[in-house]
Amino acid sequence: MAVIEVVQGDITLQDTEAVVTAANESLMGGGGVDGAVHRAAGPRLADAGAAIGPCEPGDAMATPAFDLDPPIRHVIHAVGPVWEGGEYGEAEVLASCYRRCLEVTDGLGARSLALPAIATGVYGFPAAQAARIAVATLRSTPTEVERIRLVAFDQQAYDLLTAELAAASDRTHVQSDSGQG
Numbered sequence: 063m064a065v066i067e068v069v070q071g072d073i074t075l076q077d078t079e080a081v082v083t084a085a086n087e088s089l090m091g092g093g094g095v096d097g098a099v100h101r102a103a104g105p106r107l108a109d110a111g112a113a114i115g116p117c118e119p120g121d122a123m124a125t126p127a128f129d130l131d132p133p134i135r136h137v138i139h140a141v142g143p144v145w146e147g148g149e150y151g152e153a154e155v156l157a158s159c160y161r162r163c164l165e166v167t168d169g170l171g172a173r174s175l176a177l178p179a180i181a182t183g184v185y186g187f188p189a190a191q192a193a194r195i196a197v198a199t200l201r202s203t204p205t206e207v208e209r210i211r212l213v214a215f216d217q218q219a220y221d222l223l224t225a226e227l228a229a230a231s232d233r234t235h236v237q238s239d240s241g242q243g
C-alpha cells in the first residue's frame with residue numbers, strides 16, 4: 063500500500079525518483095508547472111518530449127529528467143483536461159491522468175513519485191473537485207509505488223488536498239471499524 067502525503071512547495075525540488083508535469087499535448091513545454099519543470103530540466107526535455115509526443119489528454123508519457131537534481135530521474139508528462147463546465151468527461155480524463163502516472167511510474171520501476179495539481183491552473187479545473195479526484199484515484203489504483211507525494215504550490219491547494227486525504231482515510235477507518243472493510 064503506497065504512502066500518500068501532501069506537501070506545499072515546488073515540484074522541481076522534490077526528493078522523489080519521478081516527478082509529474084502538467085503538460086500540453088505537444089510535450090514541448092509551456093507555462094505554470096510545465097514551465098518550471100522545463101526550466102529546471104533544461105532544453106533537452108523539450109526535445110525528448112517532441113520526440114515522443116503528442117500525448118492525448120488523460121494519458122502520460124515518460125522522459126529522462128536531464129538537468130533536474132537527483133534523486134529525480136524521470137519526468138512524467140501528463141496531459142489534463144481543459145475544464146469546459148464538467149459535462150464533457152473532464153473528471154474521467156483527470157482520473158485517467160493520475161492512473162496513467164502510476165502505471166508509467168511502475169513501468170519505470172520507480173518507487174517514489176511527486177505530482178502537481180494537474181489541470182487546476184491554466185486548464186481551469188475546479189481545485190476542490192480535482193483534489194477529490196486526485197486522492198480517490200491515487201488511493202484506489204494498484205501500484206508498486208511506495209511513496210506518492212502530492213505537491214501543492216499554494217496554501218489553498220495544500221488545504222484542499224490535505225482535507226481530502228484526511229477525509230478519505232477517515233472513511234476507510236470507519237469502514238474497517240464497522241467490519242465492512
Ligand code: APR
Binds near residue numbers: 084179
Ligand atoms: N510546483 C508545483 N506546482 C506548481 C508549480 C510548481 N513549480 N507551478 C505551478 N504549479 C501548480 C499550479 O498552481 C496549479 O495548481 O500546478 C497546478 C497546475 O497548473 P498549470 O501548471 O497551469 O497546469 P494545467 O492547469 O494542467 O494547464 C496545463 O498549462 O503550462 C501550460 O503547457 C501547459 O498547456 C499546458 C497547460
